[in-house]
Structure formats: C-alpha cells, structure tokens
Amino acid sequence: MKQTNLKDCSFKTPTVLTIGTFDGVHIGHKKIIERLIATANKQALTSIVLTFFPHPRMVLQKDANIKLLNTIDEKCGILDALGLDHLIIKEFTQEFSRLTAEAFVRDILVNKLNIKKIIIGYDHHFGRNRTANINDLRAFGKTYHFEVEEISAQDINEVAVSSTKIRQALITGDIKTANAYLGYNYMLNGTVIKGKSLGSKLGFPTANIQIKETYKLIPKDGVYVVKALVNDNWAYGMMNIGSNPTVETSNKQFIEAHFFNFKETLYNQQLTIEILHRIRDEKKFDSVHALKTQLQQDQKTAEDFLKTHE
Structure with missing residues (x-):
C-alpha cells in the first residue's frame, strides 16, 4: 500500500474512495474498508482512503488537547494489512476548510483522484462550513459521472460508539475492552x-x-x-x-x-x-x-x- 500526500498524487486509473479520520481503524471501520476493497476488486478499481491531518478540530477549534488512537504511521500499517491500495493524506488547513463543496468534488475527488465511486456515511457533511450533504454529493455524482454508495445509520453509529468506547476504555485503563473493539x-x-x-x-x-x-x-x-x-x-x-x-x-x-x-x-x-x-x-x-x-x-x-x- 502507498501512503501519499494529496498534493503529490494524480490517478489515471479509476478509483473507489471513502473519506474519514478512521482513527483506531477498529472493527467498525474495518467493515467499511472491507466493503471498499471488495468493490474495488469486483469493479477493477483502485481503493483509496482519503483522510485529513492534522485533525480538523486541531485547526478549526485550536483543540491541541485532542488525543487520537493512531499515529499516521500506525494507521498506514493497519490499512496496509487489510489490503487497501492507497492512503491519501490531505493537509487540513484554514484555507482548505473554506473550499466550496463543488470545488472539493471537482478538483480533488474527480480531477486528482479520478473517482468512479464513493462510499460514504449517510450523515457526511463537507465543503465550506460543512454545508453540503450526501444529497449534494449525489447531485455532483450525476454531473461528474461517479456513483455514491451510502453507509447506513446503523453502521455509522457502530463506528462512532466503538471509537467513544475505545477512548473511554483506554482513559480508564480497561485494555481488555479497548482491544476487543479495536480487533487488535x-x-x-x-x-x-x-x-x-x-x-x-x-x-x-x-x-x-x-x-x-x-x-x-x-x-x-x-x-x-x-x-x-x-x-x-x-x-x-x-x-x-x-x-x-x-x-x-x-x-x-x-x-x-x-x-x-x-x-x-x-x-x-x-x-x-x-x-x-x-x-x-x-x-x-x-x-x-x-x-x-x-x-x-x-x-x-x-x-x-x-x-x-x-
């Protein structure tokens, strides 16, 4: 698997992509990654996880106290073991946060990453002030010729609950629970x-x-x-x-x-x-x-x- 900064990459081959922090790459995340990789294999696409670093809260809220379950290198190693093709890291900046939803889709997802399909949560928001949602993404898909597959509320909730429980378990020293939710x-x-x-x-x-x-x-x-x-x-x-x-x-x-x-x-x-x-x-x-x-x-x-x- 290749770990690449967004500014250094451009894809000629068509891709399937998901977006997220994927902190911990725990058992809930793995269901999404496995769906992504299965889609890539079935449709002859390159699988990509697009993630942002530093964490948006570190930049927008100046929240230097936020603690993450994985370093970038740890996350890369876990995703590689799952069979992902590319982990793309986009530096999150104030300037990037002001990018419009359409500019993000057109300039990054379509022109740079050549997506043919995106697998994304039903509650995903993006673009300037996070005003665009999955319905906007579907509209962009029709304009720019890519498919949008929705991750269900149940699966998204499982991911969120797992992350919260892992962090809480580690803070209280409950390693058994943390490892069970991580799957490692x-x-x-x-x-x-x-x-x-x-x-x-x-x-x-x-x-x-x-x-x-x-x-x-x-x-x-x-x-x-x-x-x-x-x-x-x-x-x-x-x-x-x-x-x-x-x-x-x-x-x-x-x-x-x-x-x-x-x-x-x-x-x-x-x-x-x-x-x-x-x-x-x-x-x-x-x-x-x-x-x-x-x-x-x-x-x-x-x-x-x-x-x-x-």
Missing part, C-alpha cells in the same frame, strides 16, 4: 532513549519510550503486560506508565518497559509496544525495597497472564 492490541510506537538507569539498580532494567506524536492517546497510568517485536522475535514484559512517584519528584510522565529474560541494548531503536493486560494502578511506595518487592510480584502476575493468553 492497542500499541505505542516510540524511540528508546537513555534514562537514569534506576530500573537496572532494582534488577528491572527498562527501555524508556519517547513518543514524538503529542496527540497520541496514552492509556491510564499504571502497570501493564506488554510485548514487542525485537529483531524479528517477540519480547514479553511489563510496562509502567506514570510519574514514578517512589523515585521521582517531578510530575513528568514516563513510559518504561521491562522485558523478561532480555539482555540486548535497545537505545535509539524504534519499538512498537502492544499492550495486552493491565496489572494495577501506579502507586508511591514507602521505600525502594518495597517497590522492588512489588515489581517482583508484578512480574509473576504478568508471567501467569502470558501462560494462558499468549
């Missing part, structure tokens, strides 16, 4: 950076994960069972999200993973950490010794979980 394990992608080596002194060396995308939703602080693919092998362990209150005085959030029976150096590597299960809340212990005792218990809890779930 929630992941964090980041670079391993050098920390203070406090974990090593406790006998639990950790990989300190730095996530550059500030918009990525981080689950509730606590201790989790995790796995990561390192040099083509699965490494299993536990991860702490939080401020390390027993040994740190700042309120800065840290993401630290300890992998069991693991000796390799991971500094500067990119890691994708999949979150499997939540063990407990983060807490401040009376002493470093008490913390170490708890970490030993956490490891046993994690290993017991892995015996029955992996």
